[in-house]
Amino acid sequence: MKVLVATEKPFAAVAVEGIRKVMDEAGYELLLLEKYQSKEQLLEAMADVDALIVRSDKVDAEVINAAGNLKIVVRAGAGYDNVDLQAATARGICVENTPGQNSNAVAELVFGLAVMAVRNGYNGTSGSELKEKTLGIHAFGQVGRNVARIAKGFGMEVSALDPFCPDEVMAEAGVKPVHSVESLYADNKIVSLHIPATDATRRSVGRDLITLMPKGGVLINTARKEVIDEEGLAQALEQRPDIKYVADVKPDNADELTARFGDRVFFTPKKMGAQTSEANINAGIAAARQIVDFLNNGVDTFRVNK
Template identity: 35%
Template structure:
């Protein structure tokens, strides 16, 4: 790091919350730190104001579109606190030469755990059972098994692979769809790659999404794929909300076309379609799959180190 002082805006509320090491890394490197003053995701206008004199930003899911980035003329680097960059205008960052890093692998195990938790909760109706028991309703509620069922994984990055490893403990048959196939991993874990999402949707008892949100994947799971799923099937999404057509999912759940769903993410958060909140065959999370003490600490340290390393070297490579 040079003698020059750089200012970093930190927006994620959990950054350094459990372990202050991420902040210590930035402070030791000489950064001036501006923290999120609102205790929530910042709006576009709040981001424009907060980023105006920032040299670097540690960002969660706050908007970093072209308009926000244009309001930050000094910005040289963005450290994504996570892996999804759909809230960042990556094309404009490339035009400006703004360095963007992600915390690959930092929260993979936590998200994989949560995906399995959503599968189990939806399959066994854990949430309505719990609610009924609190009303002293002690009747039996019938669910569906995970054991020896078929799991379809859409996307086989680190999180998808983590889910596959866990599913082996349930003796599940594991199908996978990904444009880039890891054949060595498939041989190791018994994963079977399929050639189409239609094949995966029709054959699977559980479908778990682990994809980035792009124009090509936006509302990928809509009425057509949902119609192919079994009436006892469960759809899980811990990736990005925009991967699912939420109106089509509501119809499928309401009409019993599929057994259930577990969603930690929505296209708009909280969800715009409030009717989803009334369904007892839907388990909902608040974009919290990565929120474990260990994952939060890992993401914070990785994000902070990426900025320290960049400003020490001053390179965009």
């Protein structure tokens, strides 16, 4: 079996070593394509591989169809909108993600952004504290649950909205279930986004929701830029000069927002939620193990194109 790790932004060396160890133990051949400069390089490398591991690399129909032997694609991370699920399913190819491996890293970044926002970007002026502030978590998956855990340490009052998560699960975590998106935004000083980019969620967070937030509200996005209605965000910031927006997913209109609203907005240079050595290692090795488990035993626990 041949397994290709194709990463424009490579895994840490220790992660590659861990992946190689998993493949060696399984008797598989590991191929590396790191820091590739063109799609043609990726297409060429796909020629006879049985499995593919990627990070945020684009795996479209052309890439999938370039590999006649391809059986499984694993996205090392939680989000998988960079993989064409329809094209993979048409070929009978399993697509998996590695949920939970990056969760703590993303959750910690949420609070790095939150503290920076409430302390006014450390500009020397008086800010506020997170203790006893209300935090609304928009989607209570693995990341959202880690956010709730950390928020408790800050002494925050936490609520969450997730129609796919039972109220009992939230209650066990000390989180108040919320059943309408309007209530989530209206009742929380800080809202942290963790929804995926789907047909139902793209551009779903815009002016109407953001302007419901209490005075001094902070919206934090470590999910996907596509869930934000960027024009509506600009309108909300214009209408409500007390609101801030901070994200590790730079919007297409980032320059306009920065020019208009200054330090009320902040964007990391690139998506940094999973940019820790621990998350990098965990996700890469998990992807390798899932490939071996699928190819050897048919296990597809983390399949996303069922």
